[in-house]
Amino acid sequence: xxxxxxxxxxxxxxxxxxxxxxxxxxxxxxxxxxxxxxxxxxxxxxxxxxxxxxxxxxxxxxxxxxxxxxxxxxxxxxxxxxxxxxxxxxxxxxxxxxxxxxxxxxxxxxxxxxxxxxxxxxxxxxxxxxxxxxxxxxxxxxxxxxxxxxxxxxxxxxxxxxxxxxxxxxxxxxxxxxxxxxxxxxxxxxxxxxxxxxxxxxxxxxxxxxxxxxxxxxxxxxxxxxxxxxxxxxxxxxxxxxxxxxxxxxxxxxxxxxxxxxxxxxxxxxxxxxxxxxxxxxxxxxxxxxxxxxxxxxxxxxxxxxxxxxxxxxxxxxxxxxxxxxxxxxxxxxxxxxxx
Amino acid sequence: xxxxxxxxxxxxxxxxxxxxxxxxxxxxxxxxxxxxxxxxxxxxxxxxxxxxxxxxxxxxxxxxxxxxxxxxxxxxxxxxxxxxxxxxxxxxxxxxxxxxxxxxxxxxxxxxxxxxxxxxxxxxxxxxxxxxxxxxxxxxxxxxxxxxxxxxxxxxxxxxxxxxxxxxxxxxxxxxxxxxxxxxxxxxxxxxxxxxxxxxxxxxxxxxxxxxxxxxxxxxxxxxxxxxxxxxxxxxxxxxxxxxxxxxxxxxxxxxxxxxxxxxxxxxxxxxxxxxxxxxxxxxxxxxxxxxxxxxxxxxxxxxxxxxxxxxxxxxxxxxxxxxxxxxxxxxxxxxxxxxxxxxxxxxxxxxxxxxxxxxxxxxxxxxxxxxxxxxxxxxxxxxxxxxxxxxxxxxxxxxxxxxxxxxxxxxxxxxxxxxxxxxxxx
Numbered sequence: 037x038x039x040x041x042x043x044x045x046x047x048x049x050x051x052x053x054x055x056x057x058x059x060x061x062x063x064x065x066x067x068x069x070x071x072x073x074x075x076x077x078x079x080x081x082x083x084x085x086x087x088x089x090x091x092x093x094x095x096x097x098x099x100x101x102x103x104x105x106x107x108x109x110x111x112x113x114x115x116x117x118x119x120x121x122x123x124x125x126x127x128x129x130x131x132x133x134x135x136x137x138x139x140x141x142x143x144x145x146x147x148x149x150x151x152x153x154x155x156x157x158x159x160x161x162x163x164x165x166x167x168x169x170x171x172x173x174x175x176x177x178x179x180x181x182x183x184x185x186x187x188x189x190x191x192x193x194x195x196x197x198x199x200x201x202x203x204x205x206x207x208x209x210x211x212x213x214x215x216x217x218x219x220x221x222x223x224x225x226x227x228x229x230x231x232x233x234x235x236x237x238x239x240x241x242x243x244x245x246x247x248x249x250x251x252x253x254x255x256x257x258x259x260x261x262x263x264x265x266x267x268x269x270x271x272x273x274x275x276x277x278x279x280x281x282x283x284x285x286x287x288x289x290x291x292x293x294x295x296x297x298x299x300x301x302x303x304x305x306x307x308x309x310x311x312x313x314x315x316x317x318x319x320x321x322x323x324x325x326x327x328x329x330x331x332x333x334x335x336x337x338x339x340x341x342x343x344x345x346x347x348x349x350x351x352x353x354x355x356x357x358x359x360x361x362x363x364x365x366x367x368x369x370x371x372x373x374x375x376x
Numbered sequence: 377x378x379x380x381x382x383x384x385x386x387x388x389x390x391x392x393x394x395x396x397x398x399x400x401x402x403x404x405x406x407x408x409x410x411x412x413x414x415x416x417x418x419x420x421x422x423x424x425x426x427x428x429x430x431x432x433x434x435x436x437x438x439x440x441x442x443x444x445x446x447x448x449x450x451x452x453x454x455x456x457x458x459x460x461x462x463x464x465x466x467x468x469x470x471x472x473x474x475x476x477x478x479x480x481x482x483x484x485x486x487x488x489x490x491x492x493x494x495x496x497x498x499x500x501x502x503x504x505x506x507x508x509x510x511x512x513x514x515x516x517x518x519x520x521x522x523x524x525x526x527x528x529x530x531x532x533x534x535x536x537x538x539x540x541x542x543x544x545x546x547x548x549x550x551x552x553x554x555x556x557x558x559x560x561x562x563x564x565x566x567x568x569x570x571x572x573x574x575x576x577x578x579x580x581x582x583x584x585x586x587x588x589x590x591x592x593x594x595x596x597x598x599x600x601x602x603x604x605x606x607x608x609x610x611x612x613x614x615x616x617x618x619x620x621x622x623x624x625x626x627x628x629x630x631x632x633x634x635x636x637x638x639x640x641x642x643x644x645x646x647x648x649x650x651x652x653x654x655x656x657x658x659x660x661x662x663x664x665x666x667x668x669x670x671x672x673x674x675x676x677x678x679x680x681x682x683x684x685x686x687x688x689x690x691x692x693x694x695x696x697x698x699x700x701x702x703x704x705x706x707x708x709x710x711x712x713x714x715x716x717x718x719x720x721x722x723x724x725x726x727x728x729x730x731x732x733x734x735x736x737x738x739x740x741x742x743x744x745x746x747x748x749x750x751x752x753x754x755x756x757x758x759x760x761x762x763x764x765x766x767x768x769x770x771x772x773x774x775x776x777x778x779x780x781x782x783x784x785x786x787x788x789x790x791x792x793x794x795x796x797x798x799x800x801x802x803x
Contacts, residue, residue: 046578053574150549150552151429
């Protein structure tokens with residue numbers, strides 16, 4: 037082959053591959069554009085004022101996933117009419133939670149070279165009070181019942197050359213002092229009564245009991261544990277095995293969580309369970325499908341959680357005591373929080 | 377783009393040892409292989425950069441435990457690398473064919489990513505991608521060795537590594553540009569990555585000669601196809617045995633990048649959002665210094681520079697353990713870490729090239745590279761265990777002490793051997 041032939045072949049290939057690549061980008065951009073168009077069968081979404089202040093009637097706040105101009109905004113519906121019209125706040129969050137007039141919103145910041153993430157603490161009018169940089173992709177967020185503490189978890193992928201090894205980073209902020217515990221892995225871990233060190237510890241999914249105590253998942257050595265954390269003594273104490281993404285019931289007696297069950301397929305390993313903290317007895321809920329969410333208690337006997345849906349995810353509900361059946365609460369929504 | 381047909385190859389590698397002349401140009405084959413690596417790294421780093429986001433945000437999965445297959449992958453990767461090196465030496469040197477298979481296999485995986493929607497399938501596709509990488513590494517380094525005059529190999533490997541790292545730095549930028557243009561179009565990222573990968577394979581096919589005559593050596597008689605026994609028997613050569621031993625010994629005390637960054641972040645109490653920038657710091661320094669240090673290795677001695685590189689790494693460990701914290705300290709550690717890679721990565725390949733005859737270049741590169749990779753993997757396991765027992769700081773202090781001892785032992789082992797055997801210096 038002569039030099040000219042090779043160059044011609046290379047040029048032709050660059051043109052061909054360039055067209056394929058451009059086509060793929062244009063197609064994907066068009067498809068994304070579609071998501072800004074409201075769907076005929078989708079829920080009604082209106083712009084309005086969303087407040088985190090307690091009111092007489094109970095409300096459910098979610099990240100709205102329905103297609104249209106308000107996609108990804110925090111929206112609210114009456115708690116007794118979750119399928120009804122949604123009021124969108126104009127605030128976009130990837131993950132969100134709120135309690136007692138405080139909100140935590142995990143957002144993407146679109147930079148020129150790459151996306152970064154930040155955790156924004158919101159006041160009751162959804163105005164920013166303070167923000168903190170987040171080291172990776174948001175996955176969990178919680179506010180303590182008093183509204184004083186907020187916590188979030190992000191995924192970080194260790195280094196760009198090995199690439200496939202993920203870890204989590206969890207932070208807790210006291211909104212009264214704005215003091216941040218950037219990485220709960222620096223807390224002292226007490227495992228089976230003794231101080232425990234490991235390079236591979238990962239902590240995620242904080243759920244608050246009060247302004248001092250919380251529960252979370254600790255993973256190390258290929259095993260996950262429910263830990264009880266204390267922000268004053270900066271300790272994490274293991275309580276129970278095989279617990280992920282714990283969620284404490286409002287009365288503080290039970291933990292709803294993802295349990296890795298034996299015999300499940302490796303791409304769908306988790307089921308929704310409830311652990312009684314006094315007896316340490318586990319109860320399987322009637323939800324038979326794989327769960328990958330930190331569940332939320334809508335009251336002392338009912339759980340709400342996200343499952344994949346047509347527009348990203350839908351919210352479902354099931355009784356916490358193992359009875360009943362799972363039922364769809366609302367379509368095209370994720371990251372729920374009850375107020376009032 | 378340099379062209380690497382047989383005429384220009386011969387012209388470029390004509391011995392040019394007259395004093396006072398500028399150094400000979402980097403052989404076109406090396407530049408072509410560098411271009412292939414650059415393009416391929418753009419492609420693969422595009423995927424690596426968006427994969428976490430794709431898994432968490434695109435697929436809505438929790439990726440913890442995703443790294444579980446790493447151990448198995450490392451073991452299989454080592455075997456594949458040895459096989460790649462051995463196969464490449466066979467039948468009139470099939471380096472290009474084996475390397476092409478490796479690049480092709482990885483290119484095939486990119487469209488498969490479009491179909492993988494669960495973690496097990498995704499892991500499997502990534503494992504095949506890695507197999508391709510394992511297959512191509514040794515033949516590629518063998519081709520660089522064969523195409524280059526022995527006295528310029530350090531620089532040639534430096535040029536290749538710098539081009540390779542450039543691709544690795546560009547990949548994430550391209551990926552985010554696509555992601556931005558398409559608003560979360562992960563499939564578009566994978567499609568573009570696939571197109572880029574195919575382009576890399578095409579540059580290899582078009583611009584890397586099928587058979588590379590060893591530069592600077594008299595035409596060798598057509599070598600018989602080396603048997604597996606011959607490839608493994610390479611370790612009977614004292615020079616290669618010493619080099620493999622030292623690479624493995626020092627690899628056993630080289631803490632993996634992720635552990636080092638984790639410790640650095642904790643010791644220096646770095647803001648969490650700076651963490652993703654740490655690998656970029658190392659890569660940038662590696663990119664800047666790969667060529668000058670490669671050229672330096674050609675002048676002073678590759679083995680000496682390889683050892684000095686580990687000395688620099690030791691300094692880096694010392695700095696992490698020192699009470700000096702803050703951003704300047706972190707920058708200094710990353711500069712030392714990048715210098716370590718620039719002084720050892722391509723330099724080891726160049727030193728290996730000098731220790732094996734032309735017909736065994738593939739197997740030789742595979743043996744040394746695999747020895748080093750397996751030792752580093754063993755170090756990761758041991759370091760993780762040491763961290764659990766004593767905490768990260770103590771684990772690093774112990775590793776640093778072990779590195780100092782290994783470096784002393786290695787300098788003792790490597791000292792008696794001359795840089796190049798006389799047969800290779802005078803054609």
